[in-house]
Amino acid sequence: MLLIPCPWCGPREDDEFTFGGEADIPRPADPDALTDEQWADYLFMRDNRRGRHREQWCHTAGCRRWFIVERDTVTNEILGASTYGNSS
């Protein structure tokens, strides 16, 4: 069981949250300008890193905010959490 540190509500059990996958995969500004390969990269390809992993979480059963957590995917140790700039 992970204790996810919601930047607003503090640490809560992970069943209050939705996992949103890898962070920092912005939607391309002009998708039409991309090749199929580049688009596939955006859609599907992931680092899936062993170790430090930046990822999105939403405090679904709480404040409904999305935020970023940094976590070690081997030990599950939480290394930090941050908010999305304008969303607060």
Add this chain to the structure above:
Amino acid sequence: MQFYSLPNLIRRGLRGHRDWTPAWRKAEPKPSYDVVIVGAGGHGLATAYYLAKLHGVTNVAVLERGWLGGGNIGRNTAIVRSNYLWDASAHIYEFSLKLWEGLSQELNYNVMFSQRGLLNIGHSEQEMRDLARRVGANQLNGIDAELLSTHEVSKLVPILNTSPHTRYPVLGGTLQRRGGVARHDAVAWGYARAADALGVDIVENCEVTGIRTANGRVTSLETTRGEIRAGAVGLVVAGNASVLASMAGIRLPIQSHPLQALVTEPLKPVFDPVVMSSAVHVYIHQTDRGELVLGAGIDAPVSYDLNGNFRIIEHVLAAVCELFPIFSRVRMLRQWAGTVDVCPDASPIISGTPIKGLFMNCGWGTGGFKATPGSGWVFAHTLAHQEPHPLNEPFSLDRFTTGALIDEHGAAAVAH
């Protein structure tokens, strides 16, 4: 290779079993191989075996970072079936199932493949529609499949709670009689022994730490036991697929998650078939030792941790106690997890890569045990000919570019 048989067992038994020899050699890595397979799980070992057996490629090494069979092959719920929805999957899983049917004899190793039937139960109108669609597709693909009424389900597994008054009543099911389970560890050991006998070097405690390329072609592997040159490399490392691929600068459409399972104490036999319900995330069977083996769902976050989230176990066991009320007083003995490599379409990748000579076999996620023989067979073909067999052609990496996904979420359910 020492032949395994009852007379031999008795003969050696009379001499105190002193003259059995290792099932496979503890090979030292050579500097160079024609083909190097990374990962001594079921798929990797099967690949090596078929390479040597069917394609005459015997200068082969299988590199394993830990002890052979310690990955998902050693921690899965051992369910074997072929009742997948889409043609591409149906064909490869059915091909695999046929190989299972003669595997013990082929390997001279009893993998205890037990076709005790596999029952999928449905709990909603939509689920019954989906099950009917799948049974229909299976039948036209030549796979045995039957649609069952609630009553027939109940006759097959009388201890199942088929009362209409439960929260999610059983509305019916499907049965694949040729489905069942196998003794998972034996599969790894059997393939290892047979591959070894054909000259394959199985190198344990040898972790691959880097992949070297030149001119767009793979040349060698860096390992904890030195550099090993390779004509071709097959990465068959399940949950660690992305890690290995990244060593060659390749990103994969894969996320790794813990998938959990548990066993209970042994009981006298209470039911025979494997029972699966994707709606309430239960799959359960009773092993020959008498324990109930249960699978659970995957943890949502990406993780390589081998414990898993206990809450998933709570949910699964609540569903189990609803479905099998008499199991409430049976006790959980042990719980564990494995790292599964999940593709967006719940189908595997058996494919070449942008790097010449480098091939991937991964993405089997929650359900690759059953594919072990077939996957090894087609991957051996792919490595030997440097191009896919028709059976694995649809499972190429570029389907993610073209969009030709093979979405098996329905049939793959959560797992197995």
Add this chain to the structure above:
Amino acid sequence: MSNPIPRRSPLGAIEPTQPLPHEGQLFERPFLTHVNLRLDPADSEALAAIQQVLGVRLPLTPNTTAAGQELLAAWLGPDEWLLLTEHHHPDSLVTDLQAALTARFASVVDTSAGQTVIRLSGPSALDVLARGCALDLHPSVFPPGACAQTMLARAQALLIAVDDTPTFDIIVRRSFAPYVAAWLKDSARDFGLRFPDSNAT
């Protein structure tokens, strides 16, 4: 403002129910006004305007409430609050707030019919909740005035610590209310809690 059509709570109460059945230790508080308010907490003019209407300052500290004479404001998120009152009719509260926020980026939505309040009170309230709520509700951590959105058994709920009896208000969505009530009753049964028949039953 009077409304001729009686309202029905998800737990079976029918208006009018004066006085609210405040006896017992587990009961529904039906027909309160619930308004969901969204605005930018950096918009100090909006905050001031709201304070004008409500007589309370919106709590900006996460997981706290602010109680005024007639109304309680609970923090739901950095730009989201629940206003809870038995003194204002939803329509008028919404209208007043919308008027106060004209031309500002804000949202005022009546959710009164979509949720209800279940009150749990008594020395064993903590024990009852502990069976399905993972939060530490010990008064040293969750004193009166604290609130939290969380899971209660298999439903989402907003918990508000009301007093140090202890008393909790549990706010749940309408369609989950029967489940939560049944769950609470089943939990409470081991502690001998009293519940009135018509409510939370």
Add this chain to the structure above:
Amino acid sequence: MSQPFRLTQGGRIHRDEPLQFTFDGRPIDAFRGDTVASALLANGVTLVGRSFKYHRPRGIVSAGAEDPNAFVQLGRGARTLPNRLATVTPATPGLEVRHVNAWPSLDFDLMSAFGLAAPFIPAGFYYKTLMWPRRFWPLYEHFLRHAAGLGHAPDAPDPDRYDHVHAHCDVLVVGAGAAGLAAARAAAQTGARVIVADEQAKFGGGLLSTSERVDGLPAPQWADAATAQLSSASDVTLLPNTTAFGLYESNLVLLAERLHTDQPDNAGAESGARVWRVLPRQIVLATGAHERPLLFANNDRPGVMLAGAISTYVNRYAVVTGSRAVLFTNNDSAYRTALDLVEAEVPVAAIADVRVDPDGILPAQTRAQGIPIHTGAVVVQAHGRGRLAAAELCSLDGAPLGTVECDLLGVSGGFAPALHLHAQAGAPMTWNPQIAAFAPQPSHDIHPAGAVTGQLDLASALRQGTAAGAAAAAAAGCSNGHTPAAPQAAETPTSDLKPYWLPPGDLARTKPQFVDVHEDVTLDDLRLSLREGFESIEHVKRYTTLGMGPDQGKLANPLATGVIAELLGRDPASVGTPRHRPAYSPVSLGAIAGRHIGELADPVRVTPMQDWHESAGTRFENVGQWRRAWYYPHPGESMHEAVARECLAVRHRVGILDYSTLGKIEVTGPDAGEFLDRVYTNAWKRLRPGRCRYGLMLGKDGMIFDDGVTARLDHQRYLMFTSTANAAPVLAWLEQWLQTEWTDLRVYLTSVSEHWSNIALAGPRSREVLAAAGTDIPLAREDFPFMTFREGTVAGVPARVFRISFSGELSYEINVPADRARHVWEALFDAGRSFGITPYGTETMHVLRAEKGFIIVGQETDGSVTPEDVGLGRLLSRRKDFLGKRSLSRPDSVRPDRKQLVGLLTDDPAQVLPEGGHVVDAPGRRRPLPMRGHVTSSYFSPVLGRSIALAMVAGGRAALGERLYVATLDDDRWLPARSCHPVFYDPQGARQHV
């Protein structure tokens, strides 16, 4: 006295509370405070079970949770408990205890024939044989299955109740022996919130079975006093009968508390259990140590016990477990047992000590009692058949030292820390050569104390416990400035243990020497495993099943590490132990499920009209957690008849549908239109207030994700409807875009799904019914045209009325606050009576929409379907970007032979196609037979008087009218049909515009 092995005095049993239970039908006298095991031993019962594989006779070995043999079946029927340990089960009146693994009886077990075949069925024999003839495997397997297994599952549903509790504390103390009690005291006096859990019914652990003293009191008395003191402290929770079975990340500790274990009316030992999920700030691990067995031939004979257990039975239960004892040890602790036996007047015939020169105080005291001590000596073999009769001794170099008659053989191979929880959490452990076992390393929030650290004496346990309790409290932020003094006990200097793993030379090779008594894994099995290359401890485990039994090798694994190390000539630290996993002791599935079964299995979500539906005799359908009205049969009506009646009512008159489960989201803000433009495939900014539009939402992959109508409430507000199942996913999806990508958009989303109930009134007379129910909304066609909405009142209740239609008829979807929805429903129903209003459910809704060719997300679509595929390409805006758009131009998305939505008309109009049935060009027996697609929806259409179906068919749209066949699950039946345009009824859409 009927208990020949009960001492006349002493022990912690209540002699004034005698009781009786049965073992295999035979009455057993006991006292309250006994365990089943202690009572059996008091009654002279030494054979309690048969082994798993060879069915050898087995007796009680230990006095605790580590026992490998004492598995019994408790109670019967629904209340039976399989595989419970007699050593931890309290004796209760009337309890029925039975053996588990013998047939026909425990004394005469036919299956013990397996023992004769033992030389030929070593570890892993089944991998090497049973392969021929191939078709015989099911037969072999049948036989194996019936020979395996232990106890029996209950034969009826569990009548007991289970529960979960969440708990938080500063310090959790696991284990309430000397170390745990001392730790709890030290932590509690700082004011910390403390929870103490111990597996046993009484706190005290080893204190309850030792003759030592603490702070001048006999140890058990001190334990009682310490427990009493703790129980009166505030914020201290004491949990006896509670096993900590798992330690997970975030320091989540799972405890299983057995309830009501002492109540006489319970046929079983448990009448329920409670799982505690504890999130402590700090953990004190005071779980003690398990005594390690020793290898010699026939070391599994009943009568061979752990030395410490012998002492426990004497001191705690006043039971002597034999009448003449031999002890075999490699450390000092067995000497305490010798002294205890002497005290209990059981002669100790000999002690074999592996060490050449045991010079501690205890050996000296023992020697002083005149007990013969053989040093540098070992037991090589136990003699006796059903029960131990003698022990054969020899010197370490193999010289015989004679055979000593005895019926009790106490063994002690040293102690292995019970570090299971620590290891589960992956906290570090190291090999401690002093005790020849692994010991836990403290980690920053786990504090080991007492025997678990490898310090085995009482004084150390008290000292370490006190220090650990204080340190844990301080680390949790609790301190009152002073560290309490540790309770005092006499220091007992001991001499070192001498590791002893393998019997010398080739002694007793022909007789089995069990490493894992439960799994019947012998030393020879380990040798075979290593010989065949299964060398890693994990391979040994899997090949031999070492430690895989219900005892999880608590005794076997620490022994195996040493044995394997010696066989391989390696350092035990490099051999390691098999990975530790939850559960430390098994936990019932019911307890883990808690109360999430039966009524509370999963929330049942219902609409405000539920009572009305129920009283109308409705049949319900589960849709996710929702319970929805499916159809409303009249008495005697079949589903088919009811649905036909409902359909016709809507087509010809008027029907009323409870559609409250739809998701509803208010989208507010200056950028709401822009936002909708991005998430829907079609355009929204120019939709005029008061108007509605149908929208399609795609995933990033271009596949249909959800659909529904959205209305523009006013300039800055839209109301979006989502499908029932997608209400939560759509909201989460939208929030994610707003919060993580489009943070510049000024849009708020608020779910109003539950505030507004939705009642659909559909059919040619619906306008009249709505008028009759009373509304201030002008209803004339020009005033309130199709695809618009109006606010007003309906039946006196404020309402938002949408003129949209999922049936193709004139239709109003009336949204009213849920607290008055029931009133509006009834008002509409009353007003509709004279128009023949008919309630209809989801089934009729599905038929009506299929007649119109409207898709249902999740039925026509399955995650692989684009808008073009279902003929909704016109909804794809070319002028703007939207989520998923780019994916629609990938090569596979534009393939001409994609599956497309078509209608199917069977040749036989009465024939309803099977849903899920596959479409082929030509029937045949060839397999695989190429499939063109499948039937997604299929009904009998009452208004058309024939069957209709929707299907996804490859290249179907370009070939409308083609001849196709649909497979049934009956090989020989193929249903011929023709494809057609998927709108079967009113293709011009005239009816909804009236």
